[in-house]
Amino acid sequence: MAKLKIVHLLHSIGGVDVYLRLILENMNIDSFENIVIHGTKDTIKPFFDKNGNKVKEYRVSIFRDISIVDDIKSLFQTYKILKKEKPNVIHAHSAKGGIVGRITGRLLGIRVIYTPHAFSYLSTQNILKRSFFLSIEKFLANGNSLLLATSRSEKKRATEEVGYKPENAIVFNNCIEPITKIHPLTIPKTWPDEYICTVGRPSYQKNIEQMIRVMHEVNKENKIHLVIMGVGPVSGQLKSVKSLIQELDMSNDVTLLDWTERTDVFNIISHSKFYLSTSRYEGMPYAVIESLALSKACVVTNCDGNKDLIIDNHNGFVVGNEDINGFKCRILKLLDDKELLDKFSKNAFHLYAEKHNIKKNISELESIYLK
Incomplete structure (x- = not known):
């Protein structure tokens, strides 16, 4: 049976980067092929699969801050890569990955799984910015995308505030590998024991x-x-x-x-x-x-x-x-x-x-x- 090809699209920093690496390092490589599209200025560390092999990756102009030029550029770059790779599924992570992934997915007829990792409109107190970010999320909700929340409360917010239909929103709790060993510090300890x-x-x-x-x-x-x-x-x-x-x-x-x-x-x-x-x-x-x-x-x-x-x-x-x-x-x-x-x-x-x-x-x- 052919492997299911999944393209992960994201600005790979912080918890989002941790999330993706944990997925890649634990997925069954006999059934799935993973490819990563991420920013030109985020992580410099390669991605690895369950067997320790490097995962194919591409870099595009996805950045944390809004930039009309870079954001449009990232759409064209991602579209070109997706057309070449022909994945079965796009897994889009966080706000920027979610926007680029859902737009290019619609254009190419590829199903999209979108994980917000906390919706972007929650990141500001500015009423106009909050309303703008929320309107983007509402516009792109449903359609060809399934919302994969990281918690029950994130799913609840998606259905009650963003407008996802309950049948288009599911939960996969963030998970980590067991921590079986505590390594010595690699930095000087400058704080008290308590x-x-x-x-x-x-x-x-x-x-x-x-x-x-x-x-x-x-x-x-x-x-x-x-x-x-x-x-x-x-x-x-x-x-x-x-x-x-x-x-x-x-x-x-x-x-x-x-x-x-x-x-x-x-x-x-x-x-x-x-x-x-x-x-x-x-x-x-x-x-x-x-x-x-x-x-x-x-x-x-x-x-x-x-x-x-x-x-x-x-x-x-x-x-x-x-x-x-x-x-x-x-x-x-x-x-x-x-x-x-x-x-x-x-x-x-x-x-x-x-x-x-x-x-x-x-x-x-x-x-x-x-x-």
Whole structure:
């Protein structure tokens, strides 16, 4: 039987890049052929299949920011590649990949699976921008595309706000491989042994300023260090975060770490007391899944993705998005109550093992592609 050919189209950075690599490295290569079309200025690391062989890839002018010239150019480039490769399915990831994939898919009569990884209109407070991004999503919904949400809450948003028909929206939960070994750090350890942590670039989405304010209140009653990982080159609000740390006199209470190896992230999470997220929106965050896999309780905001992974008072706490006092009280509770923290930590791993192990779940995604 001929292999099903799938073209993945994306701007390959952050969680989207992690998502794709996990899929490629776990799919059955006897039944599927994968090809990647991604940006000229995103990842420089090659993609590999289950057997460690390089996956064919093309680079086109897909970038994070809107550019009429580059966006039109990427449409023509992608159209040409798709016409040559003749895939059975296009799997379009995130906003840019979703737009280019669904337009070229319609033109060529190729079915498209679209995974938003958190809808783009959630990324701004500007009413006009939000309305514009949402109108694009609504215009391209349904048609030749199936929405493959990363969480139940993302599917709910797709059907209730974007306009996807329920039969055109399904869920494949973000999954990771079991973390069986903790490697030594490849970076100097400059923070205390007692700490809690988060992964997230200073941005509107991750709302790190809120986390700093929360920890300022926590430290008035119980001193605990905060390690923030993922402070990379696309951290638009880094200056604001640093300014707030100085303003609140928290320089000795917070460590900001640049992008580092995932093994370092796992090491830091594994040795932390628990994990925090103050995100305003998510698809389904890998850092929270990784925390569950490492048996770490989490205190998170009540946003898409977070609320799918954390069951309040079971494997952590879910708190209102702007509820600083609620966050403070629950963090202090876990710092003071070791028995409760141990219970949450055990439940965290159980939920990961049951729902988010890609080794167990990859066949579900393969069935979706085949259908």
